[in-house]
Amino acid sequence: MKLSTEAADLGEFEVLPTENREEAHGDYIVCVNGNVKRKLGNFAVVEYSPATLSETKLRIHCRVILDEDLMDNQVKVDQSIRNAIGIPEEERREKIVKVKLYPLKLSWIDKICYIFSKLFGWRYLVLRVCKSDIPDIEKNVCRIPVEAFDILGCNPGDTIICEAPVKEKEAYFKLKKIKLKAYTATKEMIEDREKREESKLNTRYHSAKGILKVSPDIPRIFMDKHARTALGLISDTHEGKLLDGELHPVKVRREILNLVSKEFVSFGIMILLTFLSATASPVFELLNEYLDGFLVYIAIFMLSVFLPLLFVVVKIRSMAK
Known part of the structure; x- marks a missing residue:
């Protein structure tokens, strides 16, 4: 599908919760009507600027599903996506919350990998980025909660793929992907990090609960600065440099070739x-x-x-x- 620069800014959409997920097939979804879907294609990027982060835009990509009951300025968004981009459920219930949608351009290699992965079965998880502890940096590894492995369908030590959308020109986004070996973030490790986090920007570790006001939040993924940079999570703004890639959401799935080789x-x-x-x-x-x-x-x-x-x-x- 050819995307023009006219698709760069589709305006803002009122956020509603998804109701029917039969066509999700292991992915996260947004639902739009036919007019909007023709401009977006099959995959889109959802963007939101939390009130507490004036210069930072949180983004996540997902599948686009058709829902002709919606108006041109409405979109249904999965709960996990809403949490990931910093929309507190209480805020959505009390007032109208709006997000932006952009087309996501997949390369032919991405499309082949997507089809190949579906053959073997997979399930995505949306995780919140945190900084790695010192022993894990510069080793091409990450840590995720133990329950995440069962959901993803892999084991500690297996390779996972982390994905994040990055803006290409002004018309659409492309997908950035990195492979990391995943190990367990223990309960004690997560609790220790929560004690050291603060609800302000000028600090080493940032509290998603304190800054984004989202609770309960999505699970964490601990990765080093090299991985955060490779995914395009560190922006050039003053606020972006202070966050240093933390608080951004990424989508994670298991790496099929790694499982096949085993x-x-x-x-x-x-x-x-x-x-x-x-x-x-x-x-x-x-x-x-x-x-x-x-x-x-x-x-x-x-x-x-x-x-x-x-x-x-x-x-x-x-x-x-």
Whole structure:
């Protein structure tokens, strides 16, 4: 879909809660009517400026779902997205809250990865960025709460993909992605950080609860400055430099190739066992009646690859259920 500069600023939209998430497919969603969806495409960036952060815009990307019951200036937004961009639920109930929407441009590689990941099954999580502790910096690692691993469908030590939208020109946003090895942020670690956080900008650690006024908040992800910079979270404004990338939301999903590679050894063993079993079974004799000898072995080999591969796909998909 070709996006023009006319799509750069679609105006502001009144925020309503989502009601039907049947088409979410493991992702976060916003719902708009047909007129707005034609300008946005299938993916959009939601932007909001919290009242307590005058120079900072919090953004997150999500899937766009059609809802013809909405007016041109209305959008339904998932609860997790609203929390992520700093919209307190009490504020939304008491007055009209408005956000901006922008098109998100995915490269053909992003689209292929998106389809490939859906084959194996995945689920996104929105996490709040915090600074890493000193022992974790400059090691290409991050820390997330223990319950996040079960939701994502992976284990401590696995690779995860962190995503954030970055403005490209004025017409749309593109996706920034980095891969990090994820380890557990213990309950004690999180509690210790909460004690050291402050509700002001000129400090080392910033309190999302104190500054954004969102409670309960989305889970945390601890990452170093290199990762925050690579995701484009540190802005050039005075306020942005003080925050140093903290408080921004990022979307996280498991890295499928990492999980597939972990299954590679067992996958190879299953291929060998399936091939040997098939050549000694009645299936081999049946195929031999209709195919030449060489074609029989090709057919058996293809069967030996398909069945173990199907097993691996089912196993990885089940981890994200």
